[in-house]
Structures are given as C-alpha cells and as structure tokens.
Amino acid sequence: MKASAAGYARAENLRHAIEMLVASEGEGRVLAGGQSLVAAMNMRLSAGDLLVDISRLNELSGVSQEGDTVRIGALTRHAQVGADPIVRARVPLLAAAVAHIAHAAIRNRGTIGGALAHADPAAEFPACALALGAEIHVEGPEGDRSIPAEDFFEDVFTTALEEDEILTALSVPAAETGEVQLIEEVARRSGDYALAGLCLVRRAKGHRVALFSVGPKPILATGAMTALDAGDVDGAVAALTSEIDPPSDTQASAAYRRHLAGVLLRRAVARLEGDRT
C-alpha cells in the first residue's frame, strides 16, 4: 500500500515543532525515528497526518548525568542507548533492553522517546521506565511538565501526552550500589515483540516488577513486589498471575502469557540470587 500523508514539515527547533502542532489543530503527528509511524502509514493504519519531523533536533538527543539522575533525550536512538557508557553503568536495564528490541537497522533509527510516546504494550522501554520509576518530560505550548511513568501510560498506544505536546526526555534514578536490574522476555524469533516480558529492579527500598505484552499497557506488579520484598517467590508468582489480564492473539493465548509471566519472574529471581552468590 502507498502511504498517504496530508503534509510534511521539518521542525527547526522545539518551539517551531510545537507551534506547528498547535497550528495543525489535531491533525499533526510527530515523526521521530519513523520505525513505528512509517510502518503504520504504509499499511494505511494511519493516514492523512500532517507530519512534523523532529528527527533533526539535536538538542533532544543524548545522555547526561546530573547528580543521582540520568537524563536521556527523546531522540536518543535505541542503538545509542545500548552503547552509552552512562546508561550501561547507571541504568543497565535500558542497555539490556536494547538487545531485545527489533533488529539492528531499526535500532539505528528508532528513538527512545518514540518508543515511549508510541506506548506499544509489547515494547520494552515503557516497561523499563515503569520498573525504574522514571519521570517523563514533555513540552507543550504552555511550557514543560514532568509525568511519572506510572501516570504516563494509559492504554494501548495511548499516553498522557496532549495533542500538541512533545516528549523531550526521560529521567531515571541512577542505580545505587548493589542495585540489580534485569530484563527477561520470550519472543517467537529474535527481534520480535515479546510474547511476554518482565523487568525486575532490586533496590535498597525494595523490589520493582514491571511487565510488558501482558495487557493494554505496561504493568507495575505491586502485589508481586510486596511478596518479593517479603522473600516469598511463590507468593510473588501467584500475585503476579492474578495481577495481569493478558490478551489472546494469533501468537499466544492469555493462558500461555499468564504462565509465561510466572516463568519469567522465577527466572529473574534466580538471576538475582545468582548475583548475590
């Protein structure tokens, strides 16, 4: 199929991009890495948009550390996230997640901001953001605001972003000494979206567990977290399987995904324990 866009403009700076979004009266659509949007356009799942290309806004790209917080610009490509020394040292979860996302060509173009804004329930980064307790920074006509990851993801492909807002960055608490961050997933083929996936973070304050591909949005498994804090793995698995309501599709049934979530949690915990010894 041939894509049909109503228009295309390249933004010169962030303000310009927001102005164009405002002027488009709801028809505007941010184009970042294009790895989800262009595919959707080519299948005419998305048509008639006025594309606002932000991909050249260098100010939105790159990783920096300010005190105990690591800030990652929205336009940082998946491959850059995976290779960045600060990310690898202080947010290893994100670096590990990159290996599970798509294929090299896509990782070279796709952006972390695009992945968060797109909010595919099967995507890795949104679940990572949740597990890490990240803040998502956005900018709109009225200025900027920050949204905790827990409030950002609302439904399938739906976030707290307003129509004329742009996601600018993500900030994450840098890992403290002794903190462990793990990701586990099962996909049919390498690079495919996961059938189910799980992020586990263990901090001094306690465990955090986030899942993806088991519901309409990434899920923070608070019941499982509490049980893990109490050292009860079986309880955590039991809590987890009742906390999620996975979908059925041509790849796997809800029952399979639920089973898998439990397996992934056990595997992640086993790795935690492996770390301890």
Add this chain to the structure above:
Amino acid sequence: MTIQFNDPDRPNSYIGKTVPRPNATKLVQGRGRYVDDIALPRMLHVAFARSPVAHAKIGEIDLDEAKAVKGVLRVFTGKDLAEVCTPWVAVLAHLKGLKSPPEHPLAVDRACWVGEPVVAVVATTRAAAEEAASLVMVDYEDLPAVTDTMTALDKDTPVIHPELGDNLAFRRLHEEGDVEGAMAQAHKVVSARFRTARHTGVTLEPRSILVDWNPAEGQMTAYHATQAPHMMQTVFAKHLDIPESRVRVICGDVGGSYGIKVHVYPDEVATAAIAKMMGRPIKFIADRLESYSTDIHARDHEIEAKIAVDKDGKILAIDVDDWTGIGPYSVYPRTSAIEGNQVVNLCGGPYDFANYRAQTTVVFQNKTPTCQYRAVGHPIAVAITEGLVDMAAAELGMDPVEIRRRNMYADDAYPVTSPAKMRFEGLSHHASMDKLIGMMDYDALRADQEDARKRGKYRGIGIASFIELTNPSPFMYGIGGARISAQDGCTVRMDPDGSVVALSGVTEQGQGTEAMLSQIVAEGVGVNPSQVRIVTGDTQVTPYGGGTWASRGAGIGGEAALQAARALRDSILEVAGAMLQADASTLDIRSGQVVDGDSGEERMPLEELGRIVYFRGDTLPKDLPRELVQTRHFITMEYPFAFTNGVQASYLEVDTDTGVVTLLNHWCVEDCGRVINPQLVDEQIRGGIVQGLGGALYEEIHYDAYGQLLNGSMADYLVPMAAEMPDMQIGHVETPTGESELGAKGAGEAGTAGAPAAVMNAINDALRPLGAQVTEMPFTPERILRALGKIED
C-alpha cells in the same frame, strides 16, 4: 562420444563443479531487471478493490467517488472484463471427479474469499489507483461462509457453489493389499492425528506483471514474474482470444517463486485484459497484504493415520485419511487437487511394505485458494510417515534409525513399484542413512542428549527419510488435458568470435538455473563457462518449454541443453574437419580451441572457424552443413517421475518451561542423481530446509470462523529468520537416472520435504521422557506447553 563424468581430469570438466553464477554480479550490483523496474511510455497502474468478506452476493456497485479521484482513468467491474476474457475451470481429466466452477478475472456475482478482486481501478499512479479503490462502494450481501475443513461436507453446512451439488472438490481412495487384515494381526498398531498449517510462499519480490497491448500489431507483450512463461502465453492467448504467436511473455529477473508464481491469478489476467481494452501498458505489483490474501496458500491438512508393525519392527500396513480445504476455486491450470493426491502417492514412500490405504478428501471453503507450493504434498506425507515410524519405534523400544533400516527398500532392489504404485528407478536409502549417521556422529549425539538430560535439559534427535518427486513427465498434468509442457528445449549457437549463446525454456527465479545451464553448455561444446551467455524467459525467443516447477530445471532443461550443446559441438567439428582436412571424429573442442583428440594439440581457435563460416563461407565446400546453431528438446519417457531420496536429521532443545524450541543442528543427505553444481545444490537444499523449518516452527495463516484473514503482514505471519536457523550440513549420494545422459534429478524441494518431520520427531524425542507428544504444526511454544499439560485455561 559420451562424457566420462567419473573422470575429474577429463577436458572441459565443468559439470560437477562449483562455477561462478553468471548473473550474480548483476544482481549484487543492483543491475537486475525485475518487472517493477520497467517503465513503459503511457504506462498506467491498476489496483483492485477486493472483497472484505469471505462470502457475499455482489449487489450495487457505486463507482462515482472512485472515478472522481485525480489520476483515475477507468474503472472495471467483473461484468466489464467478462466481455473480453473467458472464464477458466481448473480440472484435470486424470483426477477423476475433480470439480470446480468457472472463475473470472474479477468476481461477477459473488465474492468467495477475503481478497478476491472485485473492481479494478486504473490510474496514472499506484497511489491514485489505491486511493480510488478504497472509495469503490460495493453492496455486499453476506452469505454464510464455510471455513472448517472437517465439517465442509456435513449436511447442515451451506454449499458454496450450489450448482456443483456439494462442497467436495475431489476425493481419491487408494487401496493396496489387506490393510484391515494386517492391522488385526499386527503386534502393535499406532495411530495419530496430524495437522499441517496453512502456509504461503512469501516471495521477496511480490507477484508482478506489466502488460502492453499493441493494437497495430495485434501483439501482447507481458513482462511477468513467472515460473512458466510458455504456460502463461497459452493462457493469455486462449482467454483473451489472441494467437499464441502474438503473445510474448518476457520473464526477466524474478525475486523468488517457490511455486507461488506458477499459477494463473485473476488479478494478473485482469491486468492483461485491461491492457487489451485500453491499448496502454498496465502494471500490477502486489503489495504485501495482497500477497498474503491472494498468493496461493498451501498445506492446510488434517490427517488421521495408523501404522501396524510386527514385533521386529517390520511395517505391515499404513492407513491414512487426509483432509484439506482449498478455498472456493481449484486454481488454474494445475488444479488444487494435486497436493492431496501427492499425499496419497507419497506416504510410506521409503519403505518396503505391502498393505496401504490412503484417502484424500479435498473440500471447498471460503478462504484464499490453495495450490502447489514448494515440495507439494511432500512435507505432509513425510510428516505422517516419519511421525508414525518414530511412534512405532518408541512403542517397540527400538532405535529410530534401526526401525528405518529394517524397512527401507534395499539399495539393490530397484527398479521397484511402491504400494502407492509409484515406480522407483534407483534410490539409495541405506547408503544415504549410513552417510548421515556418520556425518552427525549419531552415537556421540545420543550421549550428549543423555548428558543434557542429567542437567535438566531436554534435547531430541529426529530422523526423517523421504522420497521426492522430480523431473515429471506428462503424467503429472499433460495427460489430464492441461497445456503445461513437460518437455523442454534449448537452442545453442556459436557466434563469429567463438562465444556461445544458449536459449532455454527453463527459467531463472534466483535459484541459479543460468549457472547450471552455462556449465552444461560449456562442457557440451568445449568452451569456458564465461564464454557462454544464457537466455531464458522470453517466449518469442526461447524454445517452447515448461519452465521451473517440480524440480525439473536441471534434469529436463539441463539435458536439453547438453544435447543441444553436443549437437553444436558436432556441427563445429564437421566444419573444422573440412577446414583442417581431418576426420571430425579425431578432433575435439577444449577451452574454445579445436584440438587433436588424442594429443590435445591445438589446431584452430573457434574464432577462426567462426570467421570463415560467417564471413568467408565461399571458401568452404558447397555441400558442407554449416548450421552453427542446434536445438534439442528432451522429455522423460520411461518413468512418470524421477524419484530422488534422502534423509534429514535435526538436533534441538526444548525449553519445557516456556515451550521454546532451539534448533541446534541439522543434517541432510540426499541423492539427486548427478550433481551439476555442488554449491547450487547445497544451497537449494539449505534454502529448502529453511522453508521446511518455517513450517515446523513458525508459519501459519490464521482465519477466524467468518473467514477473515487475521495475519496479513510480515509482523504476524512469521517466516524463519537467520538468527534461529541452525547450521545445516549437507551430504550427497549420487544415483544418476538412466533416462538422460546427464543423469540429473531434481534437488529443489528435498530440503522442504523432510525438515518438518525431522523437527517434529526431534521435539517428540525430547519430550518422550515427559510423556508428551506434538503433531500439530507449527510447534509453537504454546502448543508444546499444552502438550506438556502446563497451561490451564
């Protein structure tokens, strides 16, 4: 003079060697020419409004909005095209009882599957044509959809084509010996239910056609990504009422076919009909969604089968009940009954046993039509046979290799006729098995498997012996009345500078046909392969032939090329004899030089001979024949098919918590007769194995109960990808066919035939200690966990 194939030091010894592919440079440099690369003056694009429902009566069609789209020139309905194009009925006389209704290029009264073309929109760009196609308003009056194969013949299931009486397209029962009696007396009877999923071929280049009609000449030229240019020439000529001599089908580079591009598709015929009506070149390139909803599907079978063995593991009887749903039409002109028919012909293939019963039931349903796809019926028959043999072995506590050795036809038993009435000229099951066992180091692998099990890992070894049907004679299609050529031809000529051009009726789909032909012609004439230019895929230029299907290119097309090349050699030597005043039989041609046959002494370069013949023919004797061009055609006569054989093995690990299968290694030993180019054959086998592994682990077209296609993209129809593929080690045994001098049989489908069964057996070998078994392909993680009883609903 015959070629001493066994002597590697013979002159011009190109047959049997890996020579560079003549078209590789072009393709790697991006200088190939695929249909979509061609743009003709005044060219237009066609897009189709396709049925969104599985079964409906076509009511009012409102084209106003579509016609208003900028760039749209004309819009055609089924009724419009029916005026210039006759419908076709895909039956074959030798498939007794096969029925199918007439099919038109665009649906006329009823739409019968999701994706069936209903309205054609012609515009200056594909984008405009698509835009307009999306605005075509058709009043679809829903009719009940038939989607389940097993209930298609039930009394309360609606009949899709009432004029045909029922939903049965074809049924064939074959019985040999006394199956009931053998089952009753057997030591063990094992039964199982198998399922193979609906697949499609997923060619990298989608179906593509560009048709030009020149009314001044009354000539149609179709640039077509096809496996069978001459067949398509005949089809266009017949249904659009043009003499065959005025239809030229040109097939340039093709990006993969796998059987997908050997059929007649309504949208492609519509494109030709529209070109004729509009007098302008019309291009149609399918997009990926169109590929999934309209390329032929295949392999949608459900099978109940039984095997009876005595206590020594000898097979006493095999009984197979096969069902398949083929969509609403049998596909023209090969028909959709062949796959089921092949299952009947091929089950039990490697084994010497007496009592055999097999029935195939082929039903209509409201899904995309199915037809022949790489290894037609083989993966199904091999899965049934090898699955049953392994289950019997397990039941007897016998090693799976041992049970096969006890039942395979002895290597000196040939010629022999199987209980399915297939005639085998010469096979090498035991030699192939011995070689495989050596290559894989079977005992070491068993030890590794046991060791892994101690560490809580479930690994399995799966073996699958198989036969493969290649080099078909007219028994496959021609005797049934189809104008599908089983013979093939080649013209070889020498140009003045001594270089050689060969025109062949078989085609290049990316598999290396031209490399294979170039080395045969080079050896046959006596020149270097680089001096040979191969031309294929042009019905106005090449000898009439069948093209590429059923692994026939090397065996049939290659032999025609060899005979034509040898004939040209003789013509050249006759002229050379006159020029050199020598007896032609004492001369030979080596590396482009006429030489003395005994001493090898150079007598004259071909270039000099060419100069004399073409420019100074006055100096040669008046009555000397001087045709430096020769054509030969070849057809197999003694056997309906040249069967090949082989055996594959898979080693894999099953994660019993997630159900994920990891392929660790794969082996294949096969016997395709004379190996012309080892690298091409090995890569054909590997490519075929990968397609078979796709069927075993990933590929499955999903429909809902209403006949809606649920996965029409590469994101959710999973094809095998490099990261998951194991190492594939290939070995050969060579039993040349005596039907030709070349002795080559086909190698294109063997990999696909055996791989799914090998994987199934390996998974079940891994799961056996846990008491689980899978027989429904693809073996998804979920199906494996369900077999293990690990998922509660």
